[in-house]
Amino acid sequence: MRIGFIGLGTMGLPMVRHLVDAGYETYVVSRSRGPIETAVAYGAVEKESPRDLMEAVDMVMTCLPTPSSIKDVYDGEDGLIAGASRGKIIIDHSTVDPATNEWAYKASAQKGTAFVDAPISGGPMGAEAGTLTIMCGCDEEVFPAIQSVLRAFGDYIIRVGEVGSGTTVKLLNNMLIGVHQSALAECYVMAEKAGVDPAIAYDVIKRSAGFSKSMDWAVDAILDRNFDARFSINLLDKDIKLALGLADELNMPLELVQLGASKVAHAKEKYGHQDVSAIIRPLEEATNTIVKRRTKENH
Known part of the structure; x- marks a missing residue:
């Protein structure tokens, strides 16, 4: 499975490392060279834009700081949604709000792409150790398809309910x-x-x-x-x-x-x-x- 990741901060970078170590073909996008270079050193591959990333992979994970940063990455002609297609999955690990989750869910569904809000808890130490708690809001049939991937960096993974409930x-x-x-x-x-x-x-x-x-x-x-x-x-x-x-x-x-x-x-x-x-x-x-x-x- 090919995995994309956007949001190479103190949480995202170790999560990418765990994905690579678990054997997933991992692609990344970032506006900053430092995090990209670190991710590439782990074994990830850089893509030009969120849209390029989405088109190249089966599943994309985002880990971003604010609701506005979600819109910046997801929306627009170079955004994730523009590159989405049927059968793909977007997992958002950001801490935002249920309204932002609902927007992303509906935008993804229009392209046939599933969306999961999956905030994480455990801090940078948990990300480094691969022991994060991951609380997922998603359609029931989507959850089995994401569990094995999330185990790369999580040790407690639960479906809380529908989209927005994890957040x-x-x-x-x-x-x-x-x-x-x-x-x-x-x-x-x-x-x-x-x-x-x-x-x-x-x-x-x-x-x-x-x-x-x-x-x-x-x-x-x-x-x-x-x-x-x-x-x-x-x-x-x-x-x-x-x-x-x-x-x-x-x-x-x-x-x-x-x-x-x-x-x-x-x-x-x-x-x-x-x-x-x-x-x-x-x-x-x-x-x-x-x-x-x-x-x-x-x-």
Whole structure:
């Protein structure tokens, strides 16, 4: 099977490597030379445009940052849809919104091409390890045809329901990240101000009912003062806004998520390109507190 891939970022590049390693003839498109050169070094083949890519393969995967970037790649005379034809499949791993999924589904169907929204969770570490969670929204008959390919980089692959449902679950997950990261920022700043070693607090809470997986993501980064972006505050802000937009459509009040969103937006003003663990930094500044790892001599 010939696979195309567009979106060679921190998630996409390792996913391409896994596809090549799994034996798939893999083709790529990117506006940036660096990612293309890396993908070609893995064994992928470059194509000129999304349309050229679509025409050359059986299945295309996209992993793009925003709804507008989906339209840019899919639409137009050189877009994916222009090169689509009957029997092909498009899988979108982006975190966007159900309305964008529905647009892509209908545009693909007009060409006889199946569409799957398949957001991913697990971060760059999961992409590197090939252990991503992949939540799929698609027609029921399409799912069996994509599972074996997705196993190249995923270890939990599930059909959530019809098109848009995979994206809905991903937005639910990411709006919780905003709440969890905001709450743990308060937790560990409070520990520091109370004179408790935050590393010990983390160790205890990890074994207790207050633990969330967001702590595993964030606390070591905070303690080591390493805020290099694995998943940036900018992207989380985008995802929470998409979730709130969906909530408005459903007439669903999200008071806690709104509060978390305000904390994320505040952190974005200064630290948007840093990792979501940097959501703690405005609170540290407001309280004149730095949460960091203590030396053994301080214990």
